[in-house]
Amino acid sequence: MEIRGGNPGKRLFRSDAAGTRHPGGQLGEDIGDGSFPGYICCVDGRMAGYCFGDSGSGEIVVLALLPEYEGQGTGKTLLGLMVEDFRQAGFTRLFLGCAARSHGFCRHLGWKPTGHIDDLGDEILDLALA
Numbered sequence: 516m517e518i519r520g521g522n523p524g525k526r527l528f529r530s531d532a533a534g535t536r537h538p539g540g541q542l543g544e545d546i547g548d549g550s551f552p553g554y555i556c557c558v559d560g561r562m563a564g565y566c567f568g569d570s571g572s573g574e575i576v577v578l579a580l581l582p583e584y585e586g587q588g589t590g591k592t593l594l595g596l597m598v599e600d601f602r603q604a605g606f607t608r609l610f611l612g613c614a615a616r617s618h619g620f621c622r623h624l625g626w627k628p629t630g631h632i633d634d635l636g637d638e639i640l641d642l643a644l645a
């Protein structure tokens with residue numbers, strides 16, 4: 516398993532990963548033009564997961580793994596890399612829209628519910644950075 520940083524361009528993000536927020540449309544364009552830096556995880560040259568954030572707002576816009584790579588610490592690693600990058604960029608608070616199935620994961624990693632629901636019906640969770 517290999518984690519690559521930086522901006523791989525939108526071509527890599529047309530394939531589906533875990534079926535949640537598919538990074539096409541405007542999201543794909545923002546990844547492609549560098550507005551959303553992030554990391555991808557590859558196994559044997561195949562993309563297994565990715566995490567991208569909005570360097571303007573501090574939103575984690577997508578975090579997803581192919582189902583067969585879940586439960587191995589990869590989601591935590593990808594999200595942790597993004598959090599650290601944004602911390603170093605000066606953010607004191609990050610946020611993300613969290614579907615019900617990933618609530619436990621996010622809570623476990625210290626993200627706090629805000630009670631706000633986004634356009635997709637996901638609750639906004641935030642993370643205060645020291």
Ligand SMILES: CC(C)(COP(=O)(O)OP(=O)(O)OC[C@H]1O[C@@H](n2cnc3c(N)ncnc32)[C@H](O)[C@@H]1OP(=O)(O)O)[C@@H](O)C(=O)NCCC(=O)NCCS
Nearest residue numbers: 533535578579580585586587588589590591617619620623
């Ligand atoms: C959510 C997702 C990214 C988690 O990635 P993952 O690689 O399976 O999770 P990890 O193995 O890194 O888990 C990290 C920690 O969270 C814990 N965890 C995972 N799911 C949990 C849950 N539902 N409830 C409580 N803790 C959970 C793990 O036990 C682990 O704990 P540890 O570090 O103390 O050992 C992944 O399941 C996924 O892609 N889901 C579909 C897409 C999605 O929902 N994305 C939105 C994310 S905001």
